[in-house]
Amino acid sequence: SAQEKLTPMKLTLNFLAAGPNAGFMYAKKLGLYEKAGIDLTIEEGKGSGTTAQQVATGQTDVGFADAPAAMQLRTKGAPVKIVAPVLQTNGFAIISLKETGINTPQDLVGKTVAVQPGTAQTTLLDAILAANNIDKSQVNIVNIDPGAFVGAVLEKKVDAILGGADYHSIQMRDRGFEVTDLFYRDVGVPTVGLSIIARDDRIEKDADLYKRFVAASLAGWEAARKNPDEAAAAVLEQFPSVTKEQITKQFDVVFKLMCAPGAKRLGEVPEKNWEATYTLLTTYLDLPKDKPISDYYTTALLPADAPACE
Amino acid sequence: MAADTQHAVLPAARAPGLATRTRGWLAAAAWPLASFAVLLLVWEWAVPALEIPEYILPVPSAFLAKLVEAHALIFDHTLVTAKEILLGFLMATVISIPLGFLIVSVRLLEKAVYPIIVFFQLVPKIAIAPLFVVWFGFGLFPKVLLTFLLCFFPTLVASMTGFRALDERVLYLTRSMGASGWQTFRYVRVPAALSYIFSGLKVSIVFAATGAIVGEFVGANAGLGYLLLRGTSFLDMPLIFACLVALSVVGILFSYAVEMLEGLLMPWQRKGRHED
């Protein structure tokens, strides 16, 4: 039967299923994977770092993770490669209540900033501070659980959080607060964002399979961009415990990140963004310089006919 | 004879009828239920009165409504968690009680192995839980393992204390009967240690829930911990509290199951407490 011909594949998301990874669910719903000969299972994740580790250990076939997280893991010897960045720049932001008055990185001096350890946002804060000549010791950084992010800001236990405009800002605005998002990409840290990643040996061995997967996924994302309503419905169908409203609001942020300025097609990040990412990571995050940036990603699996950026 | 020896350790036949006891429990439940009702009413009233915002503390009516509305969803996830708790708890019980006995009985083990067990126990499992995902993935196993690890030590320590508490002179008796190690264990050591062991099991079953939840936090696609995390990431306070309620109900049910078992296995204690 048809099913027997399908190759089973498991995708591990960066986090809980919602707006920022809706393209996969929509592609699945549209049957794009089946058409590509893939029987896809989508599994929710627990942070980009963990997802990258799962890819490295072969617990999953493909991962969806922040590019810096995957790159850092690679420097530890894990054979993970970035195959197709879906969000070409990150959606990270320094989020605060408007009344706190954090409009530039300099405003962070003397303030308390909550971070979630282990996330790319957190590791990249050093880069922001350095890029803006701020002494790190002048900012009070506290680790808090992401579950407490929104409450901590609203209760003024902290002045700002390093979060995602797609998650936290939305929740705060939902409750009628005025919020300032200071995007990383606007303060000198336009690193590559959430990407499809896979293991070196797997993409070598099953190059064709991965190519088909990437093509189907990008097509799904393109379709989602066109039909946000249906894409949101697809997420809800497969992961019933979110609300459609929230997903739709996340789309507003996410879709803007799919193409970096100057990008031609989905999944194809302009060289200069790769370079910027590399510089940031090597300068501020101890990424070793012994390997070139091209070692961290490959464009070989991108379809020639990937959807275009407008 | 098998039936007979069974009866010696499980003299359930002599316990008061189950129906009588159920009625007794219902009567006993009246008090805590009343306390709870008062608590919820005060809560419902105080939250708006003190102007506590919803994202800090929801009112009971909000999360109880959520509980009703999403009951099918919550029930499914509850089953998953309950299974993890049960498996981990049972594994821990079945392994730690004989092990506790072995450690207490064998000098060498007490000297060489016990410190290592203690050491590994002292490594906070919560801290290594994230590594479990990397090592074992998202399946049932890492959750059951974590639950097992959290339950294991309380039962082990309790059963060790229990096995040590036995008046050594009672062993004169079994030795003079030519009892095998297993017979001494089964007929004397276990029943004598039982009140200690149950004290450990009651702690364990509580931590079992923590184990399963943390296991789910760290990586899962189902279970109340997963649902809780969803609630947290979208700051859906009613969902969070509905999950907490479901979780507590699971905990209570397991906890009562352990207490019931205690009453069943230790009729001599039961009689003692209700007399006069």
Added chain:
Amino acid sequence: MAADTQHAVLPAARAPGLATRTRGWLAAAAWPLASFAVLLLVWEWAVPALEIPEYILPVPSAFLAKLVEAHALIFDHTLVTAKEILLGFLMATVISIPLGFLIVSVRLLEKAVYPIIVFFQLVPKIAIAPLFVVWFGFGLFPKVLLTFLLCFFPTLVASMTGFRALDERVLYLTRSMGASGWQTFRYVRVPAALSYIFSGLKVSIVFAATGAIVGEFVGANAGLGYLLLRGTSFLDMPLIFACLVALSVVGILFSYAVEMLEGLLMPWQRKGRHED
């Protein structure tokens, strides 16, 4: 008289000299140390032999080197965590033992209050820990509170079991002496329940570490939990494992302190075990 009554519950004076016991412990430590050495050697050898990558499991030499290299840093953070553990544990001990007694003694409490305590215990603290940050901020308090909550129940259950285990006939004695409730508690109930209570405390002290760590995970800028998370965020496996080692050492020290206290407070048990 104060000195005298003290002596009655703490007959340390009659215990063997501390020096003798320290020597005894050192001898006892030889075995586990040997077991550990073997364990570490196997680990060191197996990781490269099985081609386990460093980001999955570091070799002991790597994290032990890290431990030496970053000892000042790790030591500072260890102190912070130790303080949280100690405070939470002490609070739980001081509150739960008398409370356990009260609950066992007063029917009404057993009926009305105990189920509520059980219920709140069954709410997984780990799950509500993030709310602690929102409610109480980042200070010492939320960590101590979490530690307290995790330690509280094991000690409570254990002391309740202990207080219940007393042969009721012993109370004839104190009653005929006209003992006050407090005297009965102090001279009879506590010593008789002590082996149960210590069984609970040994479990508690283990969970105390978990409490402090989770408290730090959830919101902190100091402590081993914080350092662990830092390690995680840079995927610095040697740092992670160095922290785990430090944490375990803290756990072991506290755990031994509890065992030492047990030996000191229960000389009658000690004598029993080493005789013949």
Added chain:
Amino acid sequence: MNAPMSDIAKAADAASIEGRQIVKTFGGFTAVDNVSFTIGKGEFVSLIGPSGCGKSTLMLIAAGLQPLSTGEIVVNGAPLDRPLTDIGIVFQDHLLLDFRTALDNVLLQAEIRGLPMEPARARAMELFEKLGIAHAADRYPRQLSGGMRQRVSIARALIHNPSVLMMDEPFGALDAITRTQIRHDLELLWMETGKTVLFITHSLEEAIGLSDRVLVMSPSPGRIVDEIRIELPRPRPAHLGDYPSFNIYADRIHALFRQFGVIKY
């Protein structure tokens, strides 16, 4: 114990104890069935009866330690509604605290009653000396022989010089010889101090050798079926057989026991 104790209670301090129609049931089982008795101030009364007839239960009730099902205990004319405290009790199963040494078990009396510790310790050692267990003062109960445990429990009942004594088979675990000696000592102590004593025993010699009156109980459910006033001069000798009336008393009790079916010869 034949030396006078340092501070001696006057007979006037002793209490009279009266039991009125006492019934005690455990579940459906009647242990004590409608028993009435009186013990006058400074009187020495023994309770004798077959095993399981309710002697220990009755003593606990008389001491205010066990609730009774119906009836009442009256002490010095007032109903007893709490445990008697000016009392020393030797319980049948000793009830030593495992976690205290022999000496500390005895000193518990002093600690709880707030007596000065140094004199108490001296007196405890004095009692231990007389009871022949001074060398074992620092041992834990587990390390004592059966007879030694019983002696510790006797010392504990005497150390605070109470005006009422209740003793449940106090000499049971002693050797026959020591038993006679200690019986003699107790008689002298009682003669000096005039304590009110309720004494439970299985031994006719002890009952007759010590008491002003002997109460005889029937087998379960326990009732008092006879009351024998012992009219022998004091102090009474070790060999009671020297008194012809001893045998008359003994035979009377024997006859009762034969009637109960406890003995067949």
Added chain:
Amino acid sequence: MNAPMSDIAKAADAASIEGRQIVKTFGGFTAVDNVSFTIGKGEFVSLIGPSGCGKSTLMLIAAGLQPLSTGEIVVNGAPLDRPLTDIGIVFQDHLLLDFRTALDNVLLQAEIRGLPMEPARARAMELFEKLGIAHAADRYPRQLSGGMRQRVSIARALIHNPSVLMMDEPFGALDAITRTQIRHDLELLWMETGKTVLFITHSLEEAIGLSDRVLVMSPSPGRIVDEIRIELPRPRPAHLGDYPSFNIYADRIHALFRQFGVIKY
């Protein structure tokens, strides 16, 4: 117990037990000091001595239950290196299991020895009947009187009809009357079955009334200071005073005790 038990062991099955220069110390304290003794096959030997002299300790050693410091126990000519199992023991402190009813405490013997349960249960009830505790078979030890606990422990020692019996003050908590009765029953049982018996007692009547030989121990550290062969016809009567030689034996032991300083009169 005067009725023959269903299956009676032959005297030939009984064991001889010999103790050679036994020393037992607890820490620095010597409890038993260089004691040698023999108990022939089917012989009834009593051990008498002041409290704390080491009788119970010696019995536990003879049963292979306590390690000895030096010396050895020889059973049927072979050194004993494990607990004797063809034995019934009445321990001084009964050692009933709190968590089993009286009947189940006795049936533990049958369960552990793998005897068929139904006959065992019937025999247990038969023993309970004779000991007068049949009505309490389903009670827990806590619910029994002191004497009843002791009877349960006696039943437990007899139910499996062992060829060796060791009894540590088995009648201590019984009333004087029952005591005489049960002593008589034990003598008949022994005469029928020819068990080897080691019997510890404080009572001259019991020692002289039951034994082939009486061993007398000195106060701590315990030594055997005298050995008295009792040459009285069997079965012996309840009133031993009827034999003139009883008083000769009794006086010999009395004299020893007076010498030890245990009695002063």
